[in-house]
Amino acid sequence: xxxxxxxxxxxxxxxxxxxxxxxxxxxxxxxxxxxxxxxxxxxxxxxxxxxxxxxxxxxxxxxxxxxxxxxxxxxxxxxxxxxxxxxxxxxxxxxxxxxxxxxxxxxxxxxxxxxxxxxxxxxxxxxxxxxxxxxxxxxxxxxxxxxxxxxxxxxxxxxxxxxxxxxxxxxxxxxxxxxxxxxxxxxxxxxxxxxxxxxxxxxxxxxxxxxxxxxxxxxxxxxxxxxxxxxxxxxxxxxxxxxxxxxxxxxxxxxxxxxxxxxxxxxxxxxxxxxxxxxxxxxxxxxxxxxxxxxxxxxxxxxxxxxxxxxxxxxxxxxxxxxxxxxxxxxxxxxxxxxxxxxxxxxxxxxxxxxxxxxxxxxxxxxxxxxxxxxxxxxxxxxxxxxxxxxxxxxxxxxxxxxxxxxxxxxxxxxxxxxxxxxxxxxxxxxxxxxxxxxxxxxxxxxxxxxxxxxxxxxxxxxxxxxxxxxxxxxxxxxxxxxxxxxxxxxxxxxxxxxxxxxxxxxxxxxxxxxxxxxxxxxxxxxxxxxxxxxxxxxxxxxxxxxxxxxxxxxxxxxxxxxxxxxxxxxxxxxxxxxxxxxxxxxxxxxxxxxxxxxxxxxxxxxxxxxxxxxxx
Amino acid sequence: xxxxxxxxxxxxxxxxxxxxxxxxxxxxxxxxxxxxxxxxxxxxxxxxxxxxxxxxxxxxxxxxxxxxxxxxxxxxxxxxxxxxxxxxxxxxxxxxxxxxxxxxxxxxxxxxxxxxxxxxxxxxxxxxxxxxxxxxxxxxxxxxxxxxxxxxxxxxxxxxxxxxxxxxxxxxxxxxxxxxxxxxxxxxxxxxxxxxxxxxxxxxxxxxxxxxxxxxxxxxxxxxxxxxxxxxxxxxxxxxx
Numbered sequence: 001x002x003x004x005x006x007x008x009x010x011x012x013x014x015x016x017x018x019x020x021x022x023x024x025x026x027x028x029x030x031x032x033x034x035x036x037x038x039x040x041x042x043x044x045x046x047x048x049x050x051x052x053x054x055x056x057x058x059x060x061x062x063x064x065x066x067x068x069x070x071x072x073x074x075x076x077x078x079x080x081x082x083x084x085x086x087x088x089x090x091x092x093x094x095x096x097x098x099x100x101x102x103x104x105x106x107x108x109x110x111x112x113x114x115x116x117x118x119x120x121x122x123x124x125x126x127x128x129x130x131x132x133x134x135x136x137x138x139x140x141x142x143x144x145x146x147x148x149x150x151x152x153x154x155x156x157x158x159x160x161x162x163x164x165x166x167x168x169x170x171x172x173x174x175x176x177x178x179x180x181x182x183x184x185x186x187x188x189x190x191x192x193x194x195x196x197x198x199x200x201x202x203x204x205x206x207x208x209x210x211x212x213x214x215x216x217x218x219x220x221x222x223x224x225x226x227x228x229x230x231x232x233x234x235x236x237x238x239x240x241x242x243x244x245x246x247x248x249x250x251x252x253x254x255x256x257x258x259x260x261x262x263x264x265x266x267x268x269x270x271x272x273x274x275x276x277x278x279x280x281x282x283x284x285x286x287x288x289x290x291x292x293x294x295x296x297x298x299x300x301x302x303x304x305x306x307x308x309x310x311x312x313x314x315x316x317x318x319x320x321x322x323x324x325x326x327x328x329x330x331x332x333x334x335x336x337x338x339x340x341x342x343x344x345x346x347x348x349x350x351x352x353x354x355x356x357x358x359x360x361x362x363x364x365x366x367x368x369x370x371x372x373x374x375x376x377x378x379x380x381x382x383x384x385x386x387x388x389x390x391x392x393x394x395x396x397x398x399x400x401x402x403x404x405x406x407x408x409x410x411x412x413x414x415x416x417x418x419x420x421x422x423x424x425x426x427x428x429x430x431x432x433x434x435x436x437x438x439x440x441x442x443x444x445x446x447x448x449x450x451x452x453x454x455x456x457x458x459x460x461x462x463x464x465x466x467x468x469x470x471x472x473x474x475x476x477x478x479x480x481x482x483x484x485x486x487x488x489x490x491x492x493x494x495x496x497x498x499x500x501x502x503x504x505x506x507x508x509x510x511x512x513x514x515x516x517x518x519x520x521x522x523x524x525x526x527x528x529x530x531x532x533x534x535x536x537x538x539x540x541x542x543x544x545x546x547x548x549x550x551x552x553x554x555x556x557x558x559x560x561x562x563x564x565x566x567x568x569x570x571x572x573x574x575x576x577x578x579x580x581x582x583x584x585x586x587x588x589x590x591x592x593x594x595x596x597x598x599x600x601x602x603x604x605x606x607x608x609x610x611x612x613x614x615x616x617x
Numbered sequence: 618x619x620x621x622x623x624x625x626x627x628x629x630x631x632x633x634x635x636x637x638x639x640x641x642x643x644x645x646x647x648x649x650x651x652x653x654x655x656x657x658x659x660x661x662x663x664x665x666x667x668x669x670x671x672x673x674x675x676x677x678x679x680x681x682x683x684x685x686x687x688x689x690x691x692x693x694x695x696x697x698x699x700x701x702x703x704x705x706x707x708x709x710x711x712x713x714x715x716x717x718x719x720x721x722x723x724x725x726x727x728x729x730x731x732x733x734x735x736x737x738x739x740x741x742x743x744x745x746x747x748x749x750x751x752x753x754x755x756x757x758x759x760x761x762x763x764x765x766x767x768x769x770x771x772x773x774x775x776x777x778x779x780x781x782x783x784x785x786x787x788x789x790x791x792x793x794x795x796x797x798x799x800x801x802x803x804x805x806x807x808x809x810x811x812x813x814x815x816x817x818x819x820x821x822x823x824x825x826x827x828x829x830x831x832x833x834x835x836x837x838x839x840x841x842x843x844x845x846x847x848x849x850x851x852x853x854x855x856x857x858x
Binding site for chain 2: 101117119120122568569570571572576577578579580581582583584585587588590591592594595596599601604605
C-alpha cells in the first residue's frame with residue numbers, strides 16, 4: 001500500500017508502480033489544499049482525437065494534433081489501466097492518523113527492517129466489469145433473468161436546450177421555414193477521481209457565459225422579429241468522445257428531434273473562456289470546411305458580427321493566424337455530418353490556457369477567482385469577482401453577436417447587456433456551493449435535495465443519475481429565458497395554462513419552483529415558470545444501435561461497484577499467529593487426553609476407599 | 618488476525634470444556650439437560666445483575682468517569698453474588714451424585730465463557746490485530762486463557778459449593794464466593810495480563826485440587842491410577858470367600 005503526497009502523483013511514478021512491481025496493492029493520494037503551480041492534467045495531450053472530425057479522410061494533416069498540441073501538460077493518466085485501487089484522501093485528521101500509524105510502526109529504524117506488528121491498510125473498491133465495454137455489455141443479463149444484474153452501465157445524462165422562440169417540440173423532424181443559430185456550450189468535465197470533478201474552467205466558464213448571454217437576450221428576442229431563431233444548447237458528456245453532441249446530431253439525422261440538420265444555419269460554441277488574459281479571446285474555425293465558398297462566406301459574416309459586437313466592450317477578438325484544426329469542441333460532431341459555418345470561442349490560440357484541464361485542481365483557484373477574506377457565504381454569493389466581470393463582458397459580446405446573427409438590427413444591440421451580479425452568483429453556485437439562497441429559490445423542491453455545500457461535480461456518471469450541473473442549468477435556463485406563468489400548481493405540473501389547454505404543452509414546458517419565503521413566514525411561496533427549456537437523452541448512439549465496438553460513436557461505460565471504503569489496522573507476524581494456533585491445538589489435544597483418562601478411571605479416582613457395597617456374599 | 622488465531626483462541630478457551638462435554642456429558646441425556654439448566658441459570662443471574670447496573674447507571678452522574686468505574690465494579694460484584702445464589706437452587710434437584718453438580722457447574726462455565734469471549738473471537742477472524750491505539754498485542758491470547766480458567770473455575774466452584782451446602786460447612790461456601798469475587802476483580806488489572814492471569818491460574822489450580830478432594834479423590838487413588846496398579850486393587854478387594 002502506498003500513501004503519497006500529490007507532488008509524487010505523476011505519470012512516471014504511477015507507471016513505475018503499475019509496471020515495476022506486482023506487490024503494489026493500492027495507492028492513496030493526499031490531495032493538497034493548494035493547486036500545484038506547475039499544472040497537472042491527467043487527460044490526453046490530444047483530447048478526443050479519434051472522435052472528432054479530423055481523420056485520414058478529413059484534414060489528414062490536421063488530425064492527431066499534428067499542427068498544435070492542445071493539452072501539452074496532459075499525462076494521460078486517466079486513460080491508463082490500473083489493476084489496484086487508487087484513492088484520494090483529503091488532508092485532514094483521518095489522513096494524519098494514517099501517516100502517524102506509518103511513522104509509529106512501519107518506519108525502518110537505522111536501516112533495519114521494521115518489526116511486527118506492522119501498520120496495514122485495506123481499500124475496498126470492487127469493480128464488477130473487466131476488459132472493455134463490449135465484454136461487459138455482453139455479460140449484462142438485463143431482461144434475461146428475473147433479477148437483471150448489470151455489470152456496467154453506459155455513461156449518459158441529458159442535453160438541455162431551449163429555442164429563443166417557442167417551437168412545436170412534439171413534432172419531430174424538419175421544420176419548414178425555420179433557420180436556427182445554435183449557441184452551444186458543454187456541461188461536463190471530469191478528473192482522475194470519480195467523486196471530484198470541479199471543471200471550473202473547462203466547463204463552468206463556458207456554460208455560465210452562455211446562460212448570461214441567454215438572459216441578456218431575453219427581452220430583445222421577444223420584442224424583435226428575427227429571421228432566425230437562436231437555439232441555446234448545452235451538451236453533456238463531451239469529455240467522453242462527444243456523447244451529447246453525437247447523440248443530438250444522430251437524432252437530427254434520424255428525424256427524432258424537433259429540428260433537423262437542414263434547419264441549422266450556423267453554430268457558435270463557447271469553450272473554455274475563464275482565463276482570457278489581456279481581454280483577448282480567440283475565434284477558432286475549421287479550415288477544411290472553409291474551403292467551401294458558401295461556408296467561408298457565412299463564417300466571415302459570423303466572425304465580423306463577433307468583432308463588431310466586441311467594439312465598445314472590454315473584450316477584443318482575434319482569429320489565430322495559422323491554419324490549425326478546431327480545438328476539441330462539439331462543433332466537430334456537426335461538421336462530421338455536413339459542413340456548417342461555425343466558430344468556437346476560446347481563451348487560448350494554440351494550446352490550453354487551462355493548466356488543470358480535466359483534473360481535480362480545476363477549481364476556483366484555477367479560474368483565479370478569489371473573494372476578500374471574512375465574507376459570509378451570503379456576502380460571497382453577491383460579491384462580483386474580477387472573473388465575473390470578464391465573463392459578463394464576454395457574455396454581452398456573445399449576446400450582441402447572436403442577435404445580429406439571428407437577423408436583428410444593429411441599432412438595437414446597445415440595450416443588450418449581461419448582468420455582472422448574475423454571473424457572480426452563477427460562478428458561486430457552480431464553483432463554490434450550490435446550496436445557497438438564490439439557487440434554492442429557482443429550483444423545484446425535488447431538485448433542492450441535490451444541492452450541496454461544495455463545488456459541483458461535473459462528471460457525467462451513468463444514465464440513471466442526473467448530475468447536479470444538468471439540474472442547475474435546466475432550472476437556470478428556464479428562469480433566465482422564461483417567464484412566470486399565472487397558473488395553479490396542478491396546472492403547472494400538468495403542462496397546461498388551464499383545464500382546457502391542450503396546445504401549450506407542445507410549445508412550452510412548465511416547472512413549479514420553490515420560490516422564496518415571504519419575510520414573516522417560513523413557508524416558501526412557489527410559482528410556475530413557463531419556458532421553452534427541454535432536456536433530451538444524451539446517451540451515445542452506439543448503445544441504441546447496440547454496436548459496442550463502434551468507431552463512430554462514444555462507447556464509454558462505467559463499471560458497477562460495491563461500497564467504497566478503506567480501513568487501517570495492525571497486522572501481527574505470521575509466527576505469532578501460527579504459535580496461537582499451535583497452542584490451541586495442543587491445549588485441545590491435552591485436555592481430550594486427560595479427560596479421557598480421567599473418565600475411564602473415574603471410579604478409581606473418586607472412590608472413597610470403602611469396599612464396594614455391591615460385593616455381597 | 619486471521620483464521621489461525623480464531624481457531625487457536627477457540628481451542629484454548631473451550632478445549633477443556635469441550636473435552637469434558639464429549640467424554641462425560643454427551644452420552645447421557647439427563648446430564649445434557651443439567652448442563653443446559655446450569656447455563657440458563659447463569660444467564661438469569663446475569664440478567665438480574667445487568668438490570669440493577671443499568672438502573673444505577675441511569676440514575677448516576679454520567680459525566681463522572683470514576684463513578685462509572687465504581688458502578689462497573691459494583692456491577693461485577695453483584696453479578697458474582699447472584700451467580701452464587703443460583704447453585705443453592707440445586708437443593709431443589711436434590712441429586713445424590715456429585716456429578717450433576719459438576720455438570721451444571723460446567724453449564725455455568727460454558728455460558729460465562731461464551732459471553733466473555735465470543736465477540737473477541739468474532740473480531741479475531743479479521744486481518745488485523747489489536748494495537749493501533751497502543752494496546753497490547755496479546756489481547757486475544759490472554760482473553761482465551763482467561764476464559765479457559767473461568768470455565769474450569771466455575772466447574773470447581775460448583776462442586777465445592779454444593780458440597781459445602783450439603784454438609785452445612787458455611788466457611789466453604791464463603792470461600793467460594795470470596796474467591797469468585799477475587800478472580801472477577803483481578804480482571805480489572807487488565808491490560809497487565811500477567812498480573813491478572815497468574816493469580817487466576819493459581820486460584821484455579823487450588824480450587825481444582827480442593828474439588829478433587831471433595832469429590833472423593835485422594836492422593837492414594839491418584840498414585841494407584843498413575844502406576845496402573847488399579848486392576849490389582851480391584852481384584853484385591855474381591856477376596857475370595
